Amino acid sequence: MNETVNRLIETFRGIKSELESVGWYPVDAESTRWWGGAETPDEVIITAILVQQTRWDVVHEVLNRLRKLGLNTIESIANADPNYLAEVIKGVNYRFTKAQRLVKLARNITVIGGLERLRLKGDVRDFLLNQEGVGRETADSIMLFALNILTLPISQYTKRVFSRVLGINPGNDYDSWKRTLEDLIPRDLYTYKLVHASVITIGKKYCLPDNPLCDKCPLRDLCLYANGRR
Template sequence: MNETVNRLIEIFRKMKDELESVGWYPVDAESTRWWGGAETPDEVVITAMLVQQTRWDVVHEVLNRLRRLSLNKLEVIANTDPNYLAEVIKGVNYRFTKAQRLVKFAKNVTMIGGLGKLRLRGDVRDFLLNQEGVGRETADSIMLFALNIPTMPISQYTKRVFSRLLGLKLGDNYDMWKEFLEGLLPRDLYTYKLIHASIITIGKKYCLPTDPLCNKCPLRDVCLYARGRG
């Protein structure tokens, strides 16, 4: 299994252009630019909440609008009228709900001293999960890409790609997948970011729910499913 993991990481390191084509920017381990070119941890959090059930290209347009209005900072959003924010993020699905949730989140984070203070808390994941609109995948994404805490977000792409890649049958249980992958992978910030970004990319471009493009997939030589298809 270790040999397969090492081979995966080797393949993923060569996928820079493909990662960038779908909005991931591999740079140094602690940079926020991994996450769609985000310039700050605040931008990672904001877009992580806005991108739920919304296309990334729409969220990028909205982020640029927020930047122009200096609304790309949680401290500023905390003091913003949710109705005004909903107008600014027009194009995002469920924008009124998301605007309200984002303002509440910003207020709560600002009250404890910002994301820097949050990162130092021992209950950071519980804090995030207690915020309205933040589920497990969003919480883990914020921890990994905004707070630089090595934790593996589990998406539907993660489950599908690793199920086929390793022949796993772990079902749909988020925590079971998280425990398995974190026990399998080197606990390293860069590696976690690289693997998450690469798996999302492969899931979007090749490992489709039906009629996967195995013959074009970078993992075709190490994937049990692809090899089984001949």
């Protein structure tokens, strides 16, 4: 199993162009640019809320709009009127709800002293999960890509790709998957970001729920499911 995981990670290292085609930008381990080209941790957090049930291309357009208006920081969002923000983020799904949630989140982060203080908190995940609209995957994504905290987000793509490639199935429980994969994958910031970006990319482009494109998938030689279909 460990040998297969290592080969899997090496394959992920070789698909940089694939990752970039869907908005992941592998650079140095601590860069926020992994996350859709985000320029700051603030932008990671803002877009982590906006991208929920919304396409990344729409979020990129909205982020550029926020940048032009100076609304791409936690401080500026905290001081924004939610109704005005909802107009600015027009195009994202549930924009009025997301505007309210973003303002509340930004204000709560500001109250505790900003992102640096949040990064130092021993209960970062609990803090994030207590924010309206922040679920476990979003919380772990913010921790990994904005705060550089070693934690692995688990998406539906993660479950589908790893269950097919490795033949594992810890069940539907998020934390069971998280524990299983964090035990298997080397604990390294670059690797965690690479794995998350790669499984989402492969899940979107090849490892489809129905009629997966196994013959075109970069993991076809490693994948138990793909080999079983031959």
